[in-house]
Amino acid sequence: MKAVSKQPYGAASSLTHRVALASQPRRQNLIALCALLPALVVFCAFWLLPFSRLIVMGAEADRSSGISAYLTILTHRQYLISLVTTVGISLVVSITAVAIAGIAGFFLARQRFFGKAVLVAILTFPLAFPGVVVGFLVIMLGGRQGALAQASLWLFGERWMFAYSLAGLFIGYLYFSIPRVITTVMAACDNLDQSLEEAARSLGANTWQVTKDVIIPGIAPALLSTGAICFATSMGAFGTAFTLGTRLSILPLNIYGEFTNYANFAMAAALSVVLGVITWIALSIARRLAGGNLGASA
Amino acid sequence: MKSRLRFTLQLGFTLLVCLFMIVPVAMSVMAGLTENYFVGLQSGLTLRWVNEVWQLYSDTIWLSIKLALACLLITILIGVPAAYGLLRSRRRWANAIEELLLLPVAVPGLATALALLLAYGSYREFRGSWLFILVGHVLFTLPFMVRAVLSVMQTANLPQLEEAAASLGANFRQRFFAVVVPNCMSGVLAGALMVVTLSIGEFNITWMLHTPLTKTLPVGLADSYASMRLEIGSAYTLIFLMMVVPLLVAIQWAGRFTRQRR
Numbered sequence: 001m002k003a004v005s006k007q008p009y010g011a012a013s014s015l016t017h018r019v020a021l022a023s024q025p026r027r028q029n030l031i032a033l034c035a036l037l038p039a040l041v042v043f044c045a046f047w048l049l050p051f052s053r054l055i056v057m058g059a060e061a062d063r064s065s066g067i068s069a070y071l072t073i074l075t076h077r078q079y080l081i082s083l084v085t086t087v088g089i090s091l092v093v094s095i096t097a098v099a100i101a102g103i104a105g106f107f108l109a110r111q112r113f114f115g116k117a118v119l120v121a122i123l124t125f126p127l128a129f130p131g132v133v134v135g136f137l138v139i140m141l142g143g144r145q146g147a148l149a150q151a152s153l154w155l156f157g158e159r160w161m162f163a164y165s166l167a168g169l170f171i172g173y174l175y176f177s178i179p180r181v182i183t184t185v186m187a188a189c190d191n192l193d194q195s196l197e198e199a200a201r202s203l204g205a206n207t208w209q210v211t212k213d214v215i216i217p218g219i220a221p222a223l224l225s226t227g228a229i230c231f232a233t234s235m236g237a238f239g240t241a242f243t244l245g246t247r248l249s250i251l252p253l254n255i256y257g258e259f260t261n262y263a264n265f266a267m268a269a270a271l272s273v274v275l276g277v278i279t280w281i282a283l284s285i286a287r288r289l290a291g292g293n294l295g296a297s298a
Numbered sequence: 299m300k301s302r303l304r305f306t307l308q309l310g311f312t313l314l315v316c317l318f319m320i321v322p323v324a325m326s327v328m329a330g331l332t333e334n335y336f337v338g339l340q341s342g343l344t345l346r347w348v349n350e351v352w353q354l355y356s357d358t359i360w361l362s363i364k365l366a367l368a369c370l371l372i373t374i375l376i377g378v379p380a381a382y383g384l385l386r387s388r389r390r391w392a393n394a395i396e397e398l399l400l401l402p403v404a405v406p407g408l409a410t411a412l413a414l415l416l417a418y419g420s421y422r423e424f425r426g427s428w429l430f431i432l433v434g435h436v437l438f439t440l441p442f443m444v445r446a447v448l449s450v451m452q453t454a455n456l457p458q459l460e461e462a463a464a465s466l467g468a469n470f471r472q473r474f475f476a477v478v479v480p481n482c483m484s485g486v487l488a489g490a491l492m493v494v495t496l497s498i499g500e501f502n503i504t505w506m507l508h509t510p511l512t513k514t515l516p517v518g519l520a521d522s523y524a525s526m527r528l529e530i531g532s533a534y535t536l537i538f539l540m541m542v543v544p545l546l547v548a549i550q551w552a553g554r555f556t557r558q559r560r
Contacts, residue, residue: 028386031470035383036395038376039440046433047402047410050417054409057416104315107308122316126323128546130499132520133535137322145335145528147325175322178315207304236406239501239516243523252408256506259412269416272409280404 051276058270063262069270079254083274085166086251090234093170094227097177102223104178105185106215120186127179131172131239138172138244139163164245172240177230181223184290188222189215225290232279232286251275327539330532347533351522355534358518359541361428365514366497369435373493377443378486382478384444385451399444402437407502410437415506428512434503439496443489450485451478488552495545499538515541 062069065076073079101123108120126134142148142163152160162168192215200210216223238252251271259268330348333341380399384392402410411434419425456478463473479486501516508517515538522531 032383032386035379035386039380039399039444040395042376042436043399046414047437048398050413051405051410053417054413100315103308104312107312111305113309119312119316122320125543125546126319128495128499128542130501130516132501132516132523133538136519136523136531136535137326139523140322140325140329147321175319178319232404236408236502238406238408238505239520242505243520252406255408255412265416268412272406272412276405276409279406280401283404
């Protein structure tokens with residue numbers, strides 16, 4: 001009897017419940033869409049549309065060769081060399097930075113000593129220096145009046161300089177890469193399970209074996225991801241290269257030159273798209289490996 | 299004994315890396331404060347160069363501050379709702395949209411600037427105004443605001459809090475401003491510091507978009523490095539450092555603060 005009298009009421013309740021459930025997601029989606037709309041409008045109007053046009057423009061005929069600019073990049077030595085140089089120097093910088101900052105970062109994460117906070121601060125605060133400032137700091141080290149020139153003048157009577165060459169570029173890229181790697185490595189070491197190391201040690205592994213078989217595999221994703229971020233940042237580092245001299249043949253300077261000196265818009269667009277695709281792939285790999293970290297470009 | 303040696307070696311190595319990072323900065327600061335860098339410190343310390351930079355470039359500093367604040371305002375106005383939208387969207391959609399919004403950071407600033415120039419460069423009035431640069435800065439900094447706010451929203455149990463508010467009769471607007479926004483304030487703060495720091499230091503996009511009348515601080519820096527004497531470039535860098543280092547310290551502090559709260 002009780003069950004029967006409750007029946008209609010229960011049916012109605014389950015009906016309204018179902019209606020609510022059906023309308024809830026739709027309303028939810030609408031709210032989400034409205035909240036996202038302003039950001040999406042700005043993004044589409046000022047980035048997606050212009051960049052799509054850039055992609056199309058890159059397929060137009062190049063000024064000097066008369067064929068599609070994308071093809072020109074692949075067929076002309078000058079562009080291929082600059083592409084290879086840029087990728088090469090960025091790779092070497094990333095590997096060097098990961099090696100140097102990996103050691104220093106691990107040391108700082110694991111040891112406690114007086115003045116450690118100062119060292120960490122020194123190693124991380126250049127994170128916010130724009131590329132131009134880093135370029136100027138390289139001039140301070142290796143320019144005509146730089147530290148090296150003064151030291152060599154005093155010791156050997158001649159000025160040694162490296163700032164305005166690929167070596168200067170390398171030092172500059174290294175300068176802005178090291179802080180990025182250090183912060184990531186320190187965070188990764190903090191998350192590493194110390195008991196694994198103790199276990200390895202109690203089983204008789206020496207320091208080298210522990211490092212090789214426990215620590216490095218443990219922080220490998222972080223190392224790879226921060227390396228990829230350094231690579232992408234170095235690929236697109238226009239400011240540093242610009243300060244150090246416009247004669248170097250690397251992609252960002254080529255793009256700038258094609259655009260301002262030759263008004264060769266198709267070529268500048270094609271080179272930008274190629275550069276953008278390379279850095280985007282590198283950063284996607286980085287994010288897949290580590291998640292969370294956006295790499296700001298220098 | 300052996301571990302003692304290893305500690306010393308590693309400490310020595312780390313100190314060398316620190317020297318590499320700090321020596322050029324220290325040299326630049328010194329150069330900005332000495333009377334004549336070629337002669338050296340014995341020529342005496344002076345604020346003459348800082349003064350000269352202020353006379354030559356103070357408008358670039360004001361423009362950079364104006365840009366950073368405008369950029370901050372816009373990224374808060376569109377970024378906080380966007381983060382909420384991402385929180386409320388289906389996972390797949392949210393990931394795709396976040397990936398899209400990240401593109402201006404993933405692609406070098408030079409490419410973004412070129413795309414903007416080729417698309418909107420013909421609108422003379424817009425191209426010549428500081429708003430053109432502002433657009434570039436907003437594109438570049440927006441993902442940092444969205445990410446900072448979203449990560450706080452994800453840990454704040456917002457759905458439950460909102461449900462509670464709704465069951466007490468709060469409508470959407472009341473819920474958004476009385477529940478959602480106050481609960482992600484620490485994310486907004488972290489994002490705001492990031493946005494201001496990035497905007498003040500942004501060069502790659504700005505260099506392509508600036509005109510002689512709309513020079514920002516980093517553009518002025520590049521200009522002074524190329525055409526002024528070393529002391530002026532150094533003094534200018536010093537001013538830049540004085541603006542950015544406090545912001546960096548604040549970012550660190552905010553990071554620690556939000557981590558403790560969780």
